[in-house]
Amino acid sequence: MNRAIGIFAHPDDEAIIMGGTLIQLAEMGWETHLICATKGEASTAYDRDYVKKEDLGPVREQELLRAAEIMGVTKVHFLDYMDATLVEQDEAEAVEKLAVRLNALQPELIYTFEVNGISHHPDHKTVHRWMMKLLHEGKLNYAPEAVYLATVDNRAGRLKNGLLMGSPIEDITTIIDIERVADQKAKAILAHRTQMKMLINNGLIVDGALQRNHRHEYFIKLDGSGQPVQLKEKEMQLPAKR
Numbered sequence: 228m229n230r231a232i233g234i235f236a237h238p239d240d241e242a243i244i245m246g247g248t249l250i251q252l253a254e255m256g257w258e259t260h261l262i263c264a265t266k267g268e269a270s271t272a273y274d275r276d277y278v279k280k281e282d283l284g285p286v287r288e289q290e291l292l293r294a295a296e297i298m299g300v301t302k303v304h305f306l307d308y309m310d311a312t313l314v315e316q317d318e319a320e321a322v323e324k325l326a327v328r329l330n331a332l333q334p335e336l337i338y339t340f341e342v343n344g345i346s347h348h349p350d351h352k353t354v355h356r357w358m359m360k361l362l363h364e365g366k367l368n369y370a371p372e373a374v375y376l377a378t379v380d381n382r383a384g385r386l387k388n389g390l391l392m393g394s395p396i397e398d399i400t401t402i403i404d405i406e407r408v409a410d411q412k413a414k415a416i417l418a419h420r421t422q423m424k425m426l427i428n429n430g431l432i433v434d435g436a437l438q439r440n441h442r443h444e445y446f447i448k449l450d451g452s453g454q455p456v457q458l459k460e461k462e463m464q465l466p467a468k469r
């Protein structure tokens with residue numbers, strides 16, 4: 228089927244964390260999907276001149292759909308949890324919800340957060356935990372080719388507000404150069420207009436462009452059952468379609 232899926236917590240996680248990878252997978256002919264656990268209703272970094280607090284959920288939903296279109300994503304699936312409540316949700320139920328979606332789509336490539344959720348956001352860490360539980364408990368009715376935990380290089384990736392923390396370079400297995408699609412990634416990030424102030428304040432976007440040292444995307448590769456894989460050298464290419 229040649230499908231890839233990214234599973235994240237809030238609208239904007241996908242574009243910031245792996246926008247360049249999503250764009251390039253789609254270019255290579257992968258059918259790409261996203262699962263977003265919430266609609267980002269609890270954001271405090273939104274643009275108050277542009278949207279009222281009570282409209283944040285529906286507006287951010289539209290922003291994610293627009294970003295997805297820019298990145299060539301085929302479909303966005305929402306789990307409809309409330310933002311900032313994932314820790315409190317019933318874990319078994321959430322794992323089941325995710326399993327139903329994944330088993331229907333059977334994506335060969337699965338992307339989600341690394342253990343610390345990159346930024347240590349509790350929602351991010353919870354999505355990671357749900358996904359690992361799902362994989363380790365054998366909830367999938369098929370064998371994915373690989374699972375990638377999205378991260379950043381913690382030597383270079385830290386933004387002013389500490390948003391991107393990341394992993395030690397020795398834990399990172401996969402480094403994808405996104406220079407060629409950096410402008411397209413910036414457009415996808417900027418589609419999250421309610422988050423503009425945060426995106427500019429943290430230095431990710433400078434003068435409408437992606438900051439120079441954010442032109443690689445980093446992953447920790449696991450096998451299809453969520454176990455670590457040993458690679459002789461770092462993987463620098465996206466997987467070819469089967």
Ligand SMILES: [Zn+2]
Pocket residue numbers: 236237240348351
């Ligand atoms: Zn997030």
